[in-house]
Amino acid sequence: MSQGFAPAVELTTPRAVPLEISALSQGLVDCFKSVADPRVERGQWHHLSDILIIAILSTIAGGQGWEAMELYGSGKQAWLSTFLALPNGIPSPDTFRRVMERLHPKQMEAAFENWVRTLVTDLGVQVIAIDGKQLRGSYDRHNRKKCLYLVSAWAADHRLVLGQTKVRDKSNEITAIPALLELLDITGCIVTLDAMGTQKTIAAQIQGANADYILCLKKNHPTLFQQVQTWFETAQTENTLPKSADYTVESGHHRIEKRQVWTIPLSAFPSLHEADGWVGLRTIVIVERTRQLWHKTTHEIQFYLTSLDADHPRIGGAIRQHWGIENSQHWVLDVTFGEDACRVRSMHGPQNLAVLRRFALNALNRESTGKKRSLVQKTRLAAMSDDYMVKVLVAALPELSQSSSPTT
Numbered sequence: 001m002s003q004g005f006a007p008a009v010e011l012t013t014p015r016a017v018p019l020e021i022s023a024l025s026q027g028l029v030d031c032f033k034s035v036a037d038p039r040v041e042r043g044q045w046h047h048l049s050d051i052l053i054i055a056i057l058s059t060i061a062g063g064q065g066w067e068a069m070e071l072y073g074s075g076k077q078a079w080l081s082t083f084l085a086l087p088n089g090i091p092s093p094d095t096f097r098r099v100m101e102r103l104h105p106k107q108m109e110a111a112f113e114n115w116v117r118t119l120v121t122d123l124g125v126q127v128i129a130i131d132g133k134q135l136r137g138s139y140d141r142h143n144r145k146k147c148l149y150l151v152s153a154w155a156a157d158h159r160l161v162l163g164q165t166k167v168r169d170k171s172n173e174i175t176a177i178p179a180l181l182e183l184l185d186i187t188g189c190i191v192t193l194d195a196m197g198t199q200k201t202i203a204a205q206i207q208g209a210n211a212d213y214i215l216c217l218k219k220n221h222p223t224l225f226q227q228v229q230t231w232f233e234t235a236q237t238e239n240t241l242p243k244s245a246d247y248t249v250e251s252g253h254h255r256i257e258k259r260q261v262w263t264i265p266l267s268a269f270p271s272l273h274e275a276d277g278w279v280g281l282r283t284i285v286i287v288e289r290t291r292q293l294w295h296k297t298t299h300e301i302q303f304y305l306t307s308l309d310a311d312h313p314r315i316g317g318a319i320r321q322h323w324g325i326e327n328s329q330h331w332v333l334d335v336t337f338g339e340d341a342c343r344v345r346s347m348h349g350p351q352n353l354a355v356l357r358r359f360a361l362n363a364l365n366r367e368s369t370g371k372k373r374s375l376v377q378k379t380r381l382a383a384m385s386d387d388y389m390v391k392v393l394v395a396a397l398p399e400l401s402q403s404s405s406p407t408t
Contacts, residue, residue: 021390022083027397028053031115038102046091050084051099054091059360060392062379064337065353066093066100072383079386101347105166108355113163113183118398119362120155120162127156127318129192129325130180132173133333148350151176152358153184154329156192156321159365161329161358166351173197178205186211190314192322195220198305204279207307214285214318217303223273228303231269232286246316255293261319262286263310280307285315333357336375363396 029049037048058072073080073090080086091099132151151173152164163183167176173196181191181202187210193202195218206213219225235241246261264284266275275281285304290297308315333339337357364378369391373381382389 021393024390024393024397025053025083028056028393031397032108032111034111034114035103035107038104039099045088046095047085047087048099050086051091051096053084054080055096055100055356056359057382057389059337059353059356060363060379060389061383062336062376063383066096069093069096076386097349100352101349103348103352105348105351105355108352109164112355112359115359116160116162116362117185119160119366119396120158125155125157125162125189126314127190127192127321128162128184128186129154129156129322130177130197131194131322131325131330132167132176132196133330148354149173150351150354151180152325152329153180154325156318156324159324159328160362164354164358174199174202177202181205181209190214190308190318192318194322200274200277200279203281203305203307207280212280212307214304214306214308214315214322217284217305224275225303227269227272228284228286229301232301232303245310248316255291257292258290259316259320260288261316263312263315265310278305281305282307283310283312283315285319287316287319329361332361332375336379337361359396363392366395367392369395 029052032049032052035048035052037044039048054073055069057076058069061072063069063072070090070093077086077090080090130151130153132149149167150164151167153162154160155162163180165176165180165183167173177193177197178201186206189211190213191206191211192214193216195216198215198217198221203213203215217225217228232241241262242264244260245263246259248259250257250259262285264286266272266282266284269275269284272284283306285306287302287304288300289302290299304319306315337360339354339357360379361375364375364382367378378388378392382392
């Protein structure tokens with residue numbers, strides 16, 4: 001103890017030089033540079049790029065709505081002023097509202113989709129789940145305006161939103177899905193769809209794009225559904241079912257779930273109603289699920305149509321991954337980002353805010369440089385730490401992150 005503490009040793013471990021925040025902000029500007037400013041020149045007190053960047057950063061930090069954007073900007077003004085122009089300070093909540101209400105949603109969605117392409121170029125997307133989501137808080141009873149309904153594509157392997165498109169209501173999902181597929185490069189992918197998307201024209205479109213499909217078969221195709229159901233029940237009764245292709249048991253959250261999957265070649269069925277109308281149809285998939293909860297046991301059987309061969313190893317996994325769009329996208333958007341509770345409902349506000357939430361979701365899912373954290377923890381850390389926000393932006397802009405080089 002008389003000798004005191006040993007002198008500190010300076011470490012020279014190589015580390016990566018953090019990207020200049022100005023370069024990251026310019027990267028965000030480039031993402032949305034195709035979005036036209038809806039304001040007349042004399043009303044442009046704030047730069048559109050400043051408004052969009054603050055709105056994006058606020059959403060990443062868990063902000064919900066116009067007031068949260070202004071609050072984030074005010075709290076971080078000293079930091080923001082190092083890379084934003086801010087000629088008249090932080091925009092007011094009304095400014096954020098007026099601009100976001102008037103930005104063209106198709107331009108916002110196109111900019112989002114172009115950005116996503118830079119993320120997935122080298123990832124090798126394999127399973128794309130497509131499903132619709134209702135923004136329940138966007139209804140306007142006074143003006144008789146229904147809830148906004150969006151159909152989105154989800155890269156199940158990488159937990160990324162690939163794109164979205166608006167539909168008038170759930171019944172119009174059939175027309176929205178082909179439009180969304182046109183925007184995506186699905187070559188070599190497996191596209192999974194719920195019963196609403198189980199249509200012959202959609203199956204043909206997927207096959208025409210050199211992709212495969214797994215479509216949920218329900219009673220909206222009554223004759224075909226009844227034939228498959230009767231075949232399965234008869235095979236069970238006569239004990240002629242082939243060996244299942246997949247059997248899994250999972251436990252957690254006070255439940256035990258058992259899944260058994262049969263993949264039956266189309267040739268095993270005597271004759272199926274309009275089978276020739278389903279382009280590329282090769283296999284009927286049967287999935288039996290039993291969920292044992294603490295107070296009850298549920299049992300269900302579902303049928304699927306697929307263009308994959310019966311011995312394809314990813315059929316069961318792809319069906320399981322389809323529900324990731326519900327658990328990892330829809331649920332997270334509602335719980336973490338408050339999408340369902342959001343009462344923004346005028347003009348293009350709901351649709352453009354939805355784009356920002358999906359941008360934030362992708363960026364936060366991409367960030368994996370540090371300790372494994374939940375999305376809620378990530379949003380809170382991004383709100384508190386400017387350094388962590390930079391890490392999220394680096395993950396969201398891979399082209400810029402690749403340009404950084406290590407030094408000592």
